[in-house]
Amino acid sequence: MVEVTLWGSLGAAAGGQSKLDIEAKDIRELFRKLAEQYPALEPLIDRGIAVAIDGTIYRDTWSKELPEGAEIFLLPRLAGG
Amino acid sequence: MNFDPRYSNRSFSSVGTRPIRPDGVDKVTGRARYGADFNMAGQLVGRILRSPHAHAVIKKIDTSKAEKLAGVKAVITAKDLPDLTDGDAAMYDILDNCMARKKALYDGHAVAAVAAIDARTARQALKLIEVDYEVLPHVTDVDEAMKHHAPLINDAIFTEGLEEKPVKPSNVTKRTQYGHGDVHQGFAQADFVVERSFKTEQTHQGYIEPHACVASVNPDGTAELWVCTQGHFVYRQHCAQLLGMEASKLRVTSSEIGGGFGGKTHVWAEPVALALSRKAGRPVKLVMTREEVFRASGPTSATSIDVKIGAKKDGTITAAEATLRYSCGPYAGMWAEIGAMTAFACYKLENVKTVGYEVLVNRPKTAAYRAPSAPMAAFAVESAVDELAKEIGMDPVDFRIKNAAQEGTRASYGPVYGPIGIGPTLEAVKNHPHMKAPLGLNQGRGMACGFWFNFGGQTCTDLNIGMDGSVSLAVGTVDVGGSRASLSLVAAEELGIDYSHVKAIVADTSSLGYNDMTDGSRGTFSSSMATISAARNAIKVLRERAAQMWDIGVDDVAWEKGHAVAKGEKHGNLGKLSLKEIAAASGKTGGPIAGHSELVADGAGVSFATHICDIEVDPETGSTRVLRYTVVQDAGKAVHPTYVEGQYQGGAAQGIGWALNEEYIYGKDGRLQNPGFLDYRIPVCSDLPMIDTQILEIPNPNHPYGVRGVGETSIVPPLAAIANAVSNAVGVRMSHIPMSPPRILAALEAEREG
Numbered sequence: 001m002v003e004v005t006l007w008g009s010l011g012a013a014a015g016g017q018s019k020l021d022i023e024a025k026d027i028r029e030l031f032r033k034l035a036e037q038y039p040a041l042e043p044l045i046d047r048g049i050a051v052a053i054d055g056t057i058y059r060d061t062w063s064k065e066l067p068e069g070a071e072i073f074l075l076p077r078l079a080g081g
Numbered sequence: 082m083n084f085d086p087r088y089s090n091r092s093f094s095s096v097g098t099r100p101i102r103p104d105g106v107d108k109v110t111g112r113a114r115y116g117a118d119f120n121m122a123g124q125l126v127g128r129i130l131r132s133p134h135a136h137a138v139i140k141k142i143d144t145s146k147a148e149k150l151a152g153v154k155a156v157i158t159a160k161d162l163p164d165l166t167d168g169d170a171a172m173y174d175i176l177d178n179c180m181a182r183k184k185a186l187y188d189g190h191a192v193a194a195v196a197a198i199d200a201r202t203a204r205q206a207l208k209l210i211e212v213d214y215e216v217l218p219h220v221t222d223v224d225e226a227m228k229h230h231a232p233l234i235n236d237a238i239f240t241e242g243l244e245e246k247p248v249k250p251s252n253v254t255k256r257t258q259y260g261h262g263d264v265h266q267g268f269a270q271a272d273f274v275v276e277r278s279f280k281t282e283q284t285h286q287g288y289i290e291p292h293a294c295v296a297s298v299n300p301d302g303t304a305e306l307w308v309c310t311q312g313h314f315v316y317r318q319h320c321a322q323l324l325g326m327e328a329s330k331l332r333v334t335s336s337e338i339g340g341g342f343g344g345k346t347h348v349w350a351e352p353v354a355l356a357l358s359r360k361a362g363r364p365v366k367l368v369m370t371r372e373e374v375f376r377a378s379g380p381t382s383a384t385s386i387d388v389k390i391g392a393k394k395d396g397t398i399t400a401a402e403a404t405l406r407y408s409c410g411p412y413a414g415m416w417a418e419i420g421a422m423t424a425f426a427c428y429k430l431e432n433v434k435t436v437g438y439e440v441l442v443n444r445p446k447t448a449a450y451r452a453p454s455a456p457m458a459a460f461a462v463e464s465a466v467d468e469l470a471k472e473i474g475m476d477p478v479d480f481r482i483k484n485a486a487q488e489g490t491r492a493s494y495g496p497v498y499g500p501i502g503i504g505p506t507l508e509a510v511k512n513h514p515h516m517k518a519p520l521g522l523n524q525g526r527g528m529a530c531g532f533w534f535n536f537g538g539q540t541c542t543d544l545n546i547g548m549d550g551s552v553s554l555a556v557g558t559v560d561v562g563g564s565r566a567s568l569s570l571v572a573a574e575e576l577g578i579d580y581s582h583v584k585a586i587v588a589d590t591s592s593l594g595y596n597d598m599t600d601g602s603r604g605t606f607s608s609s610m611a612t613i614s615a616a617r618n619a620i621k622v623l624r625e626r627a628a629q630m631w632d633i634g635v636d637d638v639a640w641e642k643g644h645a646v647a648k649g650e651k652h653g654n655l656g657k658l659s660l661k662e663i664a665a666a667s668g669k670t671g672g673p674i675a676g677h678s679e680l681v682a683d684g685a686g687v688s689f690a691t692h693i694c695d696i697e698v699d700p701e702t703g704s705t706r707v708l709r710y711t712v713v714q715d716a717g718k719a720v721h722p723t724y725v726e727g728q729y730q731g732g733a734a735q736g737i738g739w740a741l742n743e744e745y746i747y748g749k750d751g752r753l754q755n756p757g758f759l760d761y762r763i764p765v766c767s768d769l770p771m772i773d774t775q776i777l778e779i780p781n782p783n784h785p786y787g788v789r790g791v792g793e794t795s796i797v798p799p800l801a802a803i804a805n806a807v808s809n810a811v812g813v814r815m816s817h818i819p820m821s822p823p824r825i826l827a828a829l830e831a832e833r834e835g
Contacts, residue, residue, distance in 0.1 A: 052496035073496040080601025081343025081449035
């Protein structure tokens, strides 16, 4: 079980919740379960979400494991220059 | 991905040295081929007709006269680029920006295009196209566009992110909010509070090379595109989607690039060139003029920012708040959101709140510009931080050190930081001789910090070992700053051979797997990771071949300094086998030797920099001169230190232009008044001092060598560092960028008049 923190507009799509407890071992499972439990999140996940695990931002690695007790923070996928 | 990207402390032979870049001679002799340097047999000249109006309904376009002109081979409008975006809003905006559909949304918006046998005929044809416009009221100022009576740019836009769903459309596409704690409580604890408002004008990346391409669509539906871009794989995806092609049928080759800085991260005219070629049945070359680059490519946002920061007498910040309004051009973006995320990222804050508003205006579509949105936010925040330090009576460096984020700090945008480099850059600045150098009359010194995220992304690399033992490295990230040299160093390091035996190229889209573009400071970070992985895969093959040549087990073969070495006493009589010897025998031991890698290079790690600037201001004319400039930035590990320094200096130089002179100036008619380098003044060599650099190396734990991206962070602090320097020189807080001579004089006059 990991605690996931959602940024503002993502929280609105999860029924106004900013923190969720999700049983997920990696980013793929996290996204899948978020979409299952909160269907309004699915288009936002499809559009692109970054996952910060203990402060390091991952954008594309579905297989990245979510360590027990790690801080998981969902952020928008950003543009670079 | 079976590659372990974790950092391991090691010594280096090649990495960290400074060889000459492989593309250097071609670039200084003029042999290098940029976007406009490519030609195909029978190619036509493409030209685009652009709206002279800032906002107008396109009632009718009559192309019949142009089509009848001798030498014209194709004329296209939006009808020739139908909407194939299938609900993808971002791609639809790109399509509409390439060719206006119902409305022209800014001065310079493309409305039609021609392909003709020469430039003269193409220009004549443009004049024969008749467009019937219904001119609409326009708005170009970010604050004006937010007012309720402002002309509405898109009546289908209802502001996202509000607590209550709006019932009326608006030019504000989205509100976003970041932060933690309770700012009201934090301000109540403060002994000093500074509250200021700032503006920054719109600037262009100012890349020297205009957008240019040659497109050739074949009768069988396959196509080729030669183009100046930061990401040819991304351009392939965009063009294929917009033209209804399979991506594999479109081969895109990236030219050398004369600067991009984010402005060449999505398509602008390339789908138009392909559509013209498809209609004409001949190759089409399309090169933007400088005027077109200014009017119709993607500058950065103009901004309007309010900042409030409170602190105790001992210098501890108790609360920080900012409201950021960023212009997006006529299409939705997330530019203010990035500003809201980065604004206070340098600091350890208990109570912080930032709110961003994305604002539509009748200006060109905003594009990324090197650490997009962060420089303007840093300008506002770092100016206020300096003011607050002054009110408290603290040295501005000590004040920042006291409040600097560190490992374990909750970032203002949400997560908790791992190991970061803001503290070390501040300590290095505090101890730098620059900070102790004397200043003269009318001179001021300023310093400021900056933050950027850095990204990784999808990356694919091939490493091929020739039968003579030389190495070809094919990468898919466009080389914008010397990455072919850096990646050759990495390949040489892993293989244990000399740099001179490695030749790196940027492969086309049909020769290599997909690569994300060179943005987010990812080029060297990502492709070095893939190169290390590919080299290690090649070494595995080399060991197997050596084992064959010796007739021993592969587990008994190690790779050391460019040689296979048989391990153990039982093989003590075997000499080393060099890479060259193994390569020479490859035809008999299993064929070509290669290493391949495809991976997602994530974990780029955030980046910080601190800059110092000395400036002299002429109080009679308002003119400024940068006397001395120092950049201190964390590189993780500098693979090629000269090109890391180049990135630091380049960011500072661009920032100096942005801070002091550059701005889009619109007339009351909504037309851009200064679309050329004569009136839009970027700094030239004589405007700049030698920019000193100090590279810090705090290893990134998520890269085998500890590499961090370095390309973007260097443009984040300059606006603020220079504003603080000018403010200190003239004794008046400068709150509007650029600090051009008229603006400085106006600020001095306002101060005199109280």
